[in-house]
Amino acid sequence: MHTPLQLPEWTSLAATADDALPLFAGTLLIARDEYPALNAAHLDAVLQGHADHLRVEVDAIERMPLKMQAINRHLFEEVGYAGNHDAYYDPRNSYLNEVIERRLGNPIALATVQMDVARRLGVALDGISFPGHFLVRLPVGDGMLVMDPFNAGRPLDLEELRARVAPHIDGGEADDDTLARLLRPAGTRTMLMRMLRNLHGTYAEAEDWMRAVRCADRLLTLAPGTPDALRDRGLGYLALGHVEGAREDLGHYVHRHPDAADAEAVREQLVRIGLTRDRAH
Template sequence: MADRSKLPYLVSLIDDDTKEVREEVLKGLSNYGASLEEDLQEFSKALDSQKTNFLKPILENNRRKWLSENWDSWRKQTESSRQLEEAFSLIAKFQYGITYPVKLTRLLDQLAEEFRTLYPFGNEIDLANFLFNFKKMKGEKEDYYNPFNSNLIYVIKERKGLPISLACVYILTAERVSLHVEGCNFPGHFLAKTFLDGEPVYIDCFNGGKMLFEEDFKSIADETYDSLQDILNKETSAKTIIQRILNNLVNAYKNSNDSVNSDFFATLLRTKTRD
């Protein structure tokens, strides 16, 4: 249970020379509660690199507890776009820190404002051109399994990400400027989907916003194309997108030899995201 009055004492003894003292202090910090990271901001100047290293596993465990406790908040949103944005905001706080000052909502607002300034009457295709050509957002090919590729703050700031995270930037920016873009749960390579003169257009956000039409998928064997048509035509829910994002995080952390976080996201996917 949090006792803020003891925090200065605990911080001063994090790296004490005596092992027994350190262990007792770390135990106290481990039991402090969800507000630890926020309360520690007051002592940021006192936290040198050695103290920070002792704190790191405690803060990471604290973030896992925090995310698990707060994860269901995305379900409480009534609109699909709000569900997506809430889930991505939670993931960003988990990875960057609960007190990280940059907000995903503000970054998306800025993209929308810039687009409308440049394209006052722009449509969905103009928005794709804005994001993937003018803003130069692109697929991350060299560091594909970096867990931060599923973090939309990172994706927007670094201008690179996975097919699905880039598509979600497109979807959430479109919603802000009253345009319609949805997800297409294409196997192995998530696509965005919009409509041009009533016909579906698929946007490959990973490859420069390349436009694909249904004819482009017909080179696939007939029996495979028939099953793909169901995927191409089916509406992709926010829950489906979030499940796929979590699965990407499971694999990314596993590829990074971080079994603790890989197992954590696997549990989150299994117990708190599927019905």
């Protein structure tokens, strides 16, 4: 029997072990910041409906790749989930309520739907925090099946994976060890943080500083002391004219991370606008 979904409190997440963090509920917490009236029970019922529709078919299939093929066919062909290629940076692509209602999303949001439905059916699908687009992986014997949720769950071979990672690494060619490291499963905290970073980037680009600060603050709730989130929240405060918040966050950033690539630029900015005394390091 399906247990009704309960959303956790943000304040409990930092102390929650990664393997105990609920992925779907966590993504709905992120969405609830933007949509306070979000109906978590309804959204949970939609994904449960997908799983219930598939259960008899998937249970009758023995091989995991074929189970996954049936799940992908239902989600991407029959229900119609798809990557939003036309408006990739639309923030609605990151909010699970919008993704479920519109059937459009970005890679990590679609991966969340795919993973959640698969796991409800006993299929151990994991995320991969791959450079560029987020991917998913299914254990198959001694290896894995890697799929692209942004493109209807299409399987990716080694050659394509190497080509995708090439622009993101020095030298442009991933050896076996590098590729194996990049294909490790992503924990729930990593996924939630990547979602929030995506949203922060979208809002910062649009100079929507209230929402950008909110995303950085949630990152710090999930993982206190995260350097980029501390810096980004401080810069957002600065853009909003919240001088005390900017002084505290940016001051802590340069004090704790004096050797960061941008520490000197942040320090000079603080000194220039008179928010802090110059520090000796």
